[in-house]
Amino acid sequence: MINIGSPPAAITSVGSAFPDASYTQAEVGALLGLDNRVARRLLAAPHIRTRRLFLPPADPVTGRAPEESPAELHAKFRRGALEIGGRAIANALKTAALTPSDVGFLLCVTSTGFLVPGLSSLFSRELGFRPDLVRADLVGMGCNAGLNGLNPLAQWVRHHPEKVAVLVCCEINSAMYVRDGTARTGIVNSLFGDGAAAAVITAESAGGPYVLDFESHCLPDRWDAMRFDWDENAGKWSFFLDRDIPYVIGSNLVVPVTRLLERHGLRPESISHWVLHTGGGAVIDSARQSLGLSEHDVRHTRSVLRDFGNISSGSFLVSLERLLDEGSARPGEHGVMITMGPGAQIETALIEFGAPRKGSR
Template identity: 85%
Template sequence: MIASVASAFPDVSYSQDEVGALLGLDNPVARKLLAAPHIRSRRLFLPPADPVTGRVPDESPAELHAKFRRGALEIGGRAIASSLKAAALTPSDVGYLLCVTSTGFLVPGLSSLFSRELGFHPALLRADVVGMGCNAGLNGMNPLVQWVRNHPGRVALLVCCEINSAMYVRDESARTGMVNSLFGDGAAAAVVTSEASGIRPYVRDFESFCMPDRWDAMRFDWNDDVGKWSFHLDRDIPYVIGDNVSKPVGRLLERNGLRPESISHWVLHTGGGAVIDGARRSLGLTEHAVRHTRSVLRDFGNISSGSFLVSLERLLDEGSARPGEHGVMITMGPGAQIEAALIEFAAGREAQP
């Protein structure tokens, strides 16, 4: 059961116009994307602007790495604290901590950093999922759900922490303009237990779908010109996702004796306006079904692996789910990979397997 979900973001929110001015996004592709209505604001860790140029300085690889570490500890720590508080737990209650990120690299990883800083138990089981991209939140949740099933009464914690502004590259290409107009910084944490109070989702099953022939549709490449990693997002990715998302969802529902009309709640990754449109058409969803996905994209942009958890957080806060109703969570990202999970809402102890 997902006992609680909480998110955290940088304190400063920027409009798309402000981001464009601060980063100097002047190419036509970037200007068009910044003007699109599906994103209105993003939370970002940006340095102070130069008072003369009005632009933020270009950060070195060392400065970007330091920003990732500092930002991840700040907002990841806040998301962890809020999720545990909501479940009436403390860090010492957690038996398994799994951290997900694709926007920075640390050895030891974020799980070790949080363990040291936040007071987790020395017997904590740790794992880090690094480099899987936007789909990785469900990749991380899967082993936690299995572990809790095998350890009744124990507590697991999923933390998705992405400092996308630590991966920004500043140039005039359409490629970087697309990335810099879409991604924001954010963290989300989910407490997974065998029981909890209130109406909460129990994770029933998972399904994956990989398209290895499209492995290069979303990827990091090394940019020799600037000495940084640069993210590539294929312009066809909305169609790749839209054409294939129904395949893992269909298998997931069929295996569990359900049909699409049996699903009351849909929680999708906020990949972008066109990605949401493609998935919605493929699955035959109403606009109401993707309202939380749309609102998270609108308010924060694409925050990569934790996006679906923020949508789930909004669904839970809404209080519309009822015991016995089913939901589907969907993430997608590099690989190209689509992940899906079936949830069933239950009240308290009714959710135990």
Template identity: 70%
Template sequence: MMPIGDVRETDRLPLLREKTATIASVGSAFPDDSYSQDEVGALLGLHHPAVRKLLAAPHIRKRHLYLPPADPRTGRVPDESPAALRAKFSDGALQIGSRAVDRALHGAGLSTADVDHLVCVTSTGFLVPGLSSLFARELGFGRRLVRADVVGMGCNAGLNGLNPLVQWVANHPGRVALLVCCEINSAMYVVDDTPRTGVVNSLFGDGAAAAVLTGPGVYAAGAGTGGPRPVVLDFESWCIPEQWAAMRFDFDDAAGKWSFYIDPAIPSVIGGNVREPVTRLLRRHGMGLADVRHWVLHTGGGAVIDAVRDGLGLDEHDVRHSRSVLRDYGNISSGSFLVSLERLLAEGSAAEGDRGVLVTMGPGAQIETALVEWSA
């Protein structure tokens, strides 16, 4: 049996740049209202000492959230019914999802009429028909739009949605695809003063991010910054099934809502496993960690970023954008890595031929990775 992490010489793949997809542009959007961690704690009535310690941690300074007005008598937001939370999800997703789509398409010099395939990713709401149908109805996509929804896969799901879109663009030259990750995490809040819900309520924010994928000859700089863009070369997944219960939704009978659970051991689970898929991904193309110049990591939390950094032997410069996105928005689940990528693209530090690795992680437990190379 081949040792884990080893790659046979026959398993090595050429970098097929001529038949793949370019991430032409990325756009993000957030609710208009933002709150400091102290404000969130007061509005939600979070007083448990362990939760207050989480809120005081320096890795998050503010989050953008859809919260109802506070009761003037108590200073707290009222408990929202399941029906109100569902409406919050659909209304909020349409609002910030539309903004993210517009910004991503504008950055690529394209419009919704140019999009042939749409994939929407979410784990914070359930609609039938799904978000892709809602966006198709409201945003002017064409009637021949191919669409799909990735629902319930959690924070890793952005790369799960990107993977089939890359294959589709590679197999449909001249066509345009759009990935939209839209999470209204505040629609999943259970408000009580237990450590379990306090972890969730101290970490997650609302946000949306969209990425435009094109083949050769389609991308025009448009209103974007120009310069080389990341070409997606390959993916590698790593499932940790023995940790299937470490991140999950349970139904809270007392609250009548879904409640998210995060095992405190998650940072060590991710940190102890992340090197495996990254190493396999790189070895398949004759590369090592030293060949990667840019890292785009999911902003799972301060301890998660630390664990991934240490597991891969990175330095603080490598995780700067993951840190800053977590600081400014909290964990916005599936779209977090796209916001970090958006900041890397805006920075303009990537040069022709640079290699990068994207890493997301979430329930399953699952780690997803992608290899990219910057090309004009």
């Protein structure tokens, strides 16, 4: 548990950004040629209506987006990450009335591309961060990684209460699509969208939630349930999702949530706000059942999935952004944020909403 004698870290603001092009599920299916039965069923499901994606224009003859080579996909990741990641950072800083020169620590999260130097270096150059910026890149942890990134930033801000940290989760999932007509790739291509989200972390807040504690839970016997495999035929990484993983994850959420809340003398019914990763319709349903949540509790998680699909590590931040924009959270109310992903890993965080403190930004 975080040292209660240290100054609290707060999520001062959140900003998100997406590709300009929005597609219905039917349009994505036609562009990518998702013809297998499983993909068609998923595309017709109501839990996702639109996704924002970086896709090449359709061929006028076939009506399909042309195949992209591994080199083209890598270039798309770099170009797209800089575009929407940069906008997400700018949006979060603007809301907090800050500029890149105010930031002391930048941590970038992604699992959809690999760069050396990493995204943090490119953002530092492109956005004008200060030369003494502390940088870190968290690569390859998957959909749970946003809270893995928030944890060290919260600790750093507690030890440097006069400084500002920024977390950015930037995922270009369309740079990882494999198009081979199988159910495996059809599931992935019908679910994931492109998106970025950033959060400004400070020791003070203008009403944003204070980060009180974290709790992790790993299911090592299910380490291979969500993974990248190298597809030799395609010359690309191919993502695999076990069909049972939504229910495995959902049934185990209660373990870390219970540990987290009991340390603070809280129970699930004490929690006013729930911010969950938008893993998919089955994931949300399973989480609801496991934790005894109402449909109202997951309204923002549902709406982000509906509008953007699963955008991996940044999904929970977009749900939090919608909660903050709604203005329904009151001082003293608690919230729980939950992410889950490869490992199989569940991450949780306890937050508390508060009134603006003296000297807050």
